[in-house]
Amino acid sequence: MNVETCVLERYSEGARTIQPALCCPVDYDRELLKLLPEEIIGKDYGCGDPSRYVRQGDVVLDLGSGGGKICYMTAQLVGQGGRVIGVDMNDTMLALARKYQAKMAMKLGEDRVSFRKGYIQDLALDVEAMERYLATHPVTDHRGLVELKDWQAAQRTSQPLIAGSSIDLVISNCVLNLVNDADKRQLVEEIYRVLKPGGRIAISDIVCDEPVPEHLKTDARLWSGCIAGAFQEQALVEAFVEAGFIAVKLDQWSAEPWQVVEGIEFRSVTLTALKGYGKECLDRGHAVIYRGPYAEVRDEEGHIFPRGQRIAVCERSFRTITEGPYCEDFIGIAPAILTEPVPWCAPPNTVRPPSITKGGRQAVGCAVSAACC
Numbered sequence: 001m002n003v004e005t006c007v008l009e010r011y012s013e014g015a016r017t018i019q020p021a022l023c024c025p026v027d028y029d030r031e032l033l034k035l036l037p038e039e040i041i042g043k044d045y046g047c048g049d050p051s052r053y054v055r056q057g058d059v060v061l062d063l064g065s066g067g068g069k070i071c072y073m074t075a076q077l078v079g080q081g082g083r084v085i086g087v088d089m090n091d092t093m094l095a096l097a098r099k100y101q102a103k104m105a106m107k108l109g110e111d112r113v114s115f116r117k118g119y120i121q122d123l124a125l126d127v128e129a130m131e132r133y134l135a136t137h138p139v140t141d142h143r144g145l146v147e148l149k150d151w152q153a154a155q156r157t158s159q160p161l162i163a164g165s166s167i168d169l170v171i172s173n174c175v176l177n178l179v180n181d182a183d184k185r186q187l188v189e190e191i192y193r194v195l196k197p198g199g200r201i202a203i204s205d206i207v208c209d210e211p212v213p214e215h216l217k218t219d220a221r222l223w224s225g226c227i228a229g230a231f232q233e234q235a236l237v238e239a240f241v242e243a244g245f246i247a248v249k250l251d252q253w254s255a256e257p258w259q260v261v262e263g264i265e266f267r268s269v270t271l272t273a274l275k276g277y278g279k280e281c282l283d284r285g286h287a288v289i290y291r292g293p294y295a296e297v298r299d300e301e302g303h304i305f306p307r308g309q310r311i312a313v314c315e316r317s318f319r320t321i322t323e324g325p326y327c328e329d330f331i332g333i334a335p336a337i338l339t340e341p342v343p344w345c346a347p348p349n350t351v352r353p354p355s356i357t358k359g360g361r362q363a364v365g366c367a368v369s370a371a372c373c
């Protein structure tokens with residue numbers, strides 16, 4: 001059996017009956033679980049808890065939503081006005097998640113969770129719409145195949161399953177490792193595409209400390225069991241940096257491996273990162289001070305921040321640093337009077353003279369609105 005069929009069959013089985021071999025112990029927030037049906041809690045095949053990164057009002061996308069556990073937990077955190085979308089390609093899993101949708105909507109006070117059928121490496125393609133097309137246009141010859149491809153291309157643009165720049169937070173729990181290696185690059189690019197500027201990710205997944213050899217990769221049971229398709233830990237970080245993410249961080253790391261196969265350690269981690277606010281640099285007199293404890297730090301854009309110095313940054317970088325995951329490590333100083341915007345990105349190590357930031361508003365810690373612009 002090939003890997004893709006095995007993933008499909010194994011998780012269909014997992015939606016029907018609990019599969020202990022697919023369960024990795026996770027310490028979820030018990031308060032959030034109280035509202036969930038027992039069946040969904042039991043059919044949990046996650047390896048981390050990305051729900052802790054959710055903010056009120058977020059539009060959240062859960063990749064490989066399975067029975068819907070993380071979606072229904074997250075729905076309690078986004079509150080009114082927030083929305084949660086789960087994407088999965090498995091009909092049996094989608095049926096399990098949707099079975100409780102009305103009941104959960106009653107408990108939540110509104111229907112803020114939805115489940116869509118799709119492949120997480122191709123988030124533009126609505127697979128249920130494609131199935132409706134195929135019912136009336138069955139592919140029986142080469143011409144039919146070409147027409148299907150044309151239809152898919154048009155559909156991806158005109159009615160994407162998940163629109164570009166529409167999501168505040170992409171989460172996933174133990175799914176990236178199930179995607180074919182050949183599709184992994186497109187998967188990360190798709191995550192980038194659907195996020196709004198400034199959007200965040202929190203991806204819990206299994207990683208390994210050494211590359212997985214070919215004879216393990218072709219073992220369909222090991223692949224569908226979240227082992228053989230795991231990213232090597234450094235390759236996971238690099239894949240997100242290459243796609244354009246910033247502030248990429250291994251935020252959670254299980255000290256104990258979940259499994260060891262032929263001496264290779266497979267463990268659960270949670271990766272966090274940001275999609276930046278674009279590339280435009282408008283200088284308006286902002287500065288940031290790196291608090292330490294290291295002598296200096298460097299970001300993905302090439303800024304260098306020596307400890308304790310007022311370093312000039314553009315308005316966009318100021319926003320990223322003071323609102324994002326760096327905020328605890330920096331003091332942000334907005335000028336008392338904003339200077340006229342100048343299209344200029346200060347070269348690394350440019351010190352902002354105190355005369356410009358004197359009397360300005362200081363952002364100490366992560367007080368978002370106090371800091372901004």
Ligand SMILES: C[S@@+](CC[C@H](N)C(=O)[O-])C[C@H]1O[C@@H](n2cnc3c(N)ncnc32)[C@H](O)[C@@H]1O
Pocket residue numbers: 007011043044045046047063064065066067068069070087088089090093118119120121172173174175178179226
């Ligand atoms: C290990 S389970 C995790 C389910 C869920 N996130 C949880 O925490 O219980 C993997 C899920 O991802 C789905 N899946 C696997 N590969 C997928 C793909 N390429 N696109 C969409 N869903 C996928 C499976 O159908 C299954 O529901």
